[in-house]
Amino acid sequence: SQQGEEDPQALSIQEGENATMNCSYKTSINNLQWYRQNSGRGLVHLILIRSNEREKHSGRLRVTLDTSKKSSSLLITASRAADTASYFCATLKAAGNKLTFGGGTRVLVKP
Amino acid sequence: GAVVSQHPSWVICKSGTSVKIECRSLDFQATTMFWYRQFPKQSLMLMATSNEGSKATYEQGVEKDKFLINHASLTLSTLTVTSAHPEDSSFYICSAHRSGVIGNEQFFGPGTRLTVL
Numbered sequence: 509s510q511q512g513e514e515d516p517q518a519l520s521i522q523e524g525e526n527a528t529m530n531c532s533y534k535t536s537i538n539n540l541q542w543y544r545q546n547s548g549r550g551l552v553h554l555i556l557i558r559s560n561e562r563e564k565h566s567g568r569l570r571v572t573l574d575t576s577k578k579s580s581s582l583l584i585t586a587s588r589a590a591d592t593a594s595y596f597c598a599t600l601k602a603a604g605n606k607l608t609f610g611g612g613t614r615v616l617v618k619p
Numbered sequence: 620g621a622v623v624s625q626h627p628s629w630v631i632c633k634s635g636t637s638v639k640i641e642c643r644s645l646d647f648q649a650t651t652m653f654w655y656r657q658f659p660k661q662s663l664m665l666m667a668t669s670n671e672g673s674k675a676t677y678e679q680g681v682e683k684d685k686f687l688i689n690h691a692s693l694t695l696s697t698l699t700v701t702s703a704h705p706e707d708s709s710f711y712i713c714s715a716h717r718s719g720v721i722g723n724e725q726f727f728g729p730g731t732r733l734t735v736l
Contacts, residue, residue, distance in 0.1 A: 548732070549730065550727050550729035605651060605725075609655075
């Protein structure tokens with residue numbers, strides 16, 4: 509079963525705008541990861557944030573983690589048409605090595 | 620970075636036949652690999668955990684006799700869909716687990732698209 513819920517399920521923005529998506533989860537985690545998936549392709553690992561971290565940056569990506577609310581957000585700044593993809597959060601529980609994926613957010617960046 | 624390959628990348632088969640999908644870690648050893656299934660416009664659902672040298676652990680609702688997993692070496696896991704039916708058509712993705720400094724890092728294969736006619 510899915511642990512994570514993501515919202516929105518779909519997002520349509522203009523190139524240059526920022527895109528924000530959220531992920532909520534239910535159990536204690538070791539870390540939370542964000543992945544991108546282009547249509548019909550494999551997953552690309554974007555960023556990992558550990559449970560003791562609150563914010564992380566990587567290029568145009570900014571991820572926050574609030575363990576008290578069991579939620580995370582992914583912000584893509586200055587979006588480009590090439591950012592069009594589905595974005596998934598995945599949590600690694602405090603014990604074990606299985607990832608549990610959220611439902612995903614489909615992002616469309618219009619040129 | 621670590622690379623995981625899958626073969627084949629796509630396969631079309633007739634209903635009732637069996638299909639084998641391979642997952643290989645190319646430049647590292649993976650004692651644990653994971654198999655996921657993804658239906659169109661949905662998320663990845665974990666099917667099973669493949670452990671080298673031992674039996675796979677299946678998630679609830681996944682038939683172990685239908686989805687046979689073999690992890691005979693530290694770089695290869697195979698998933699065999701037995702007596703495939705149209706409802707088994709899906710995108711199958713594997714990942715390989717490598718213990719690293721940041722903890723429990725997994726590397727994903729490019730996926731295999733299965734279409735059962």
